[in-house]
Structures are given as structure tokens and as C-alpha cells.
Amino acid sequence: MNLKHSKQRDSIMEFLRERKDHPTADVVYMNVRKTFPNISLGTVYRNLTLLADIGEISRIRVGDGVDHFDADTSPHYHFICKECGSVIDLEMEDMTDINETANKNFSGLIEGHITYFYGKCGNCSTKS
Amino acid sequence: MNLKHSKQRDSIMEFLRERKDHPTADVVYMNVRKTFPNISLGTVYRNLTLLADIGEISRIRVGDGVDHFDADTSPHYHFICKECGSVIDLEMEDMTDINETANKNFSGLIEGHITYFYGKCGNCSTKS
DNA sequence: CTAATATCAGTAATAGTTACTACTTTTGAA
DNA sequence: TTCAAAAGTAGTAACTATTACTGATATTAG
Numbered sequence: 001m002n003l004k005h006s007k008q009r010d011s012i013m014e015f016l017r018e019r020k021d022h023p024t025a026d027v028v029y030m031n032v033r034k035t036f037p038n039i040s041l042g043t044v045y046r047n048l049t050l051l052a053d054i055g056e057i058s059r060i061r062v063g064d065g066v067d068h069f070d071a072d073t074s075p076h077y078h079f080i081c082k083e084c085g086s087v088i089d090l091e092m093e094d095m096t097d098i099n100e101t102a103n104k105n106f107s108g109l110i111e112g113h114i115t116y117f118y119g120k121c122g123n124c125s126t127k128s
Numbered sequence: 129m130n131l132k133h134s135k136q137r138d139s140i141m142e143f144l145r146e147r148k149d150h151p152t153a154d155v156v157y158m159n160v161r162k163t164f165p166n167i168s169l170g171t172v173y174r175n176l177t178l179l180a181d182i183g184e185i186s187r188i189r190v191g192d193g194v195d196h197f198d199a200d201t202s203p204h205y206h207f208i209c210k211e212c213g214s215v216i217d218l219e220m221e222d223m224t225d226i227n228e229t230a231n232k233n234f235s236g237l238i239e240g241h242i243t244y245f246y247g248k249c250g251n252c253s254t255k256s
Numbered sequence: 257c258t259a260a261t262a263t264c265a266g267t268a269a270t271a272g273t274t275a276c277t278a279c280t281t282t283t284g285a286a
Numbered sequence: 287t288t289c290a291a292a293a294g295t296a297g298t299a300a301c302t303a304t305t306a307c308t309g310a311t312a313t314t315a316g
Contacts, residue, residue, distance in 0.1 A: 119240070
């Protein structure tokens with residue numbers, strides 16, 4: 001894979017790094033457009049996919065039908081608010097041990113797991 | 129919600145019950161068509177959504193972009209094979225305790241979690 | 257039996273994402 | 287430095303999974 005430099009990709013990367021939430025492709029598009037007014041949505045998608053493939057960012061799928069992206073590739077868990085839909089980082093240690101637990105009565109090979117938590121976020125639970 | 133009886137819905141329910149894997153709407157459609165040759169894909173989707181809403185079946189989202197459906201609504205975890213994409217039930221106890229662990233450094237309210245494991249299934253790991 | 261209404265088949269519409277195409281940048285070597 | 291190969295881009299078309307709409311049909315309570 002022979003990467004070439006691109007201002008658009010830099011801008012996408014930069015935007016993702018300065019956000020602590022986990023924007024969707026569309027949100028990235030809306031914001032990078034402030035710097036590159038005629039960047040294409042296709043370019044955003046292609047670069048997000050590329051960056052995820054080479055491990056620069058990670059793609060988060062929380063079952064809301066939209067992919068979220070995160071510049072923080074260190075292993076960590078996510079919380080999804082059922083009320084407002086926001087995706088929030090959780091501070092807790094990695095549960096690698098559950099892979100072995102799952103492998104006990106299983107004929108294949110378990111390499112990892114994906115876990116996300118759901119409920120009401122701080123904002124939404126104080127509101128109601 | 130005032131439900132009326134429908135042969136089509138029965139057939140969808142029956143098909144789901146006789147399958148141990150976790151078919152997608154399209155697979156349900158293909159198979160129910162053997163009994164109802166001109167059932168509509170829209171009907172399949174509408175009934176799967178309805179059945180999931182009233183808790184008769186459960187919708188499984190494993191991040192492959194397609195919804196899977198399961199007539200077994202008892203709480204259990206799933207495994208997804210990275211090779212062939214099949215979704216398999218795992219025999220392991222519920223990890224309700226991880227919700228409390230996650231709640232320790234979190235300001236909101238954690239109501240539950242979704243976990244699925246990935247790797248190579250029995251079939252695919254013996255093949256390679 | 258019949259009227260109210262849930263459900264249906266068929267089809268159009270939508271959302272998110274990927275693919276295609278002709279043009280533009282980047283980059284490494286001449 | 288220049289210049290062409292390769293990677294990237296904007297714009298747009300296409301695709302996939304799903305939902306919404308519409309006029310006809312089936313179910314069921316009274």
C-alpha cells in the first residue's frame with residue numbers, strides 16, 4: 001500500500017483528533033468542509049475507511065445504523081445513550097479474560113470481543 | 129397494539145423457530161416464499177420488526193451491516209466468524225456483573241450491555 | 257353478516273455507503 | 287528542476303438494506 005500525502009486526509013485526521021466524541025462520516029464531512037469547502041463526501045468515506053484499515057483510527061459500530069470513528073485506537077469500551085444517541089468513552093480495564101470464558105464450550109477459536117454498554121448518559125438522566 | 133392473525137406472520141415465526149442459525153430478513157424472505165410465493169419483502173421486514181418490538185424474537189446487530197433475527201429470546205451471547213460470517217450461539221453464563229464494573233467511573237446510568245465475540249468458527253479453523 | 261381496521265403485495269423512497277470517471281497532486285528519479 | 291507514474295480528488299451514479307406509501311384483501315368483534 002503506497003500512501004501519498006493529501007491535505008484532505010490530514011484535515012480529516014486532525015478533526016478526528018480534536019474531538020472526544022465519536023463523529024459519523026457525515027459529521028466529519030460537515031466540519032472538514034469549513035476548511036475544504038468542496039471536499040467530496042466520497043473522499044471522506046474513502047479516507048475514513050483507509051485510515052481504519054491501516055489502524056490510524058478505529059471504526060465503531062454500535063448498531064444505530066451509522067458508523068462512528070475514533071482517533072483513539074487504544075482499547076477501550078463505549079457507552080451509548082438510549083436517549084440522545086451519543087457515544088461516550090468508558091474508563092474501565094480491558095476484560096480480556098471473558099474471551100477464555102467464552103472459549104470453554106466452543107469448538108472454534110475466539111480472538112476477541114466487542115462490548116458496548118447502553119443506558120442513560122449523565123446529561124439525560126439529570127434531565128428526567 | 130391490536131394484533132390480528134396473519135398466515136404470513138405465522139410462517140415467518142415458524143421458519144425462525146426451526147433455524148438454529150440467525151437468518152437475515154432476506155434469508156427469511158427467500159424461504160417463506162416457498163410457502164407464500166408472492167409474499168412481499170416489505171411484509172417480511174414489517175413483521176420481523178413487529179415481532180421484535182413485542183419481544184417474540186430478537187434483532188441481532190453484529191456490525192456486518194445486516195440485521196439478523198433469532199427466535200430464541202433468552203439472554204445469550206453470540207460469536208461471529210470473521211471467515212464465513214456465520215453467527216453462532218455461545219454457551220456461557222450471563223455477565224451481568226460487568227455493568228456494575230462499567231458504572232464505577234461513569235456519571236450516567238448503565239442499564240445493560242451488548243457483547244459479541246469474533247474469531248474463526250469450528251468449520252473454518254479446521255479448513256486452514 | 258358486516259363494518260372497522262389490521263395486514264397485505266407491490267412499489268417508490270430513503271439513508272448510508274461504495275464504485276466509477278475524468279481531472280489534479282504528489283513524489284521519486286532522470 | 288522537470289516530468290511522468292501512481293495515488294488522490296470532486297462529482298456523481300449505483301448499490302444495499304430498510305422503511306414508507308397505496309389501494310386491495312383478510313381478520314375479527316359486535
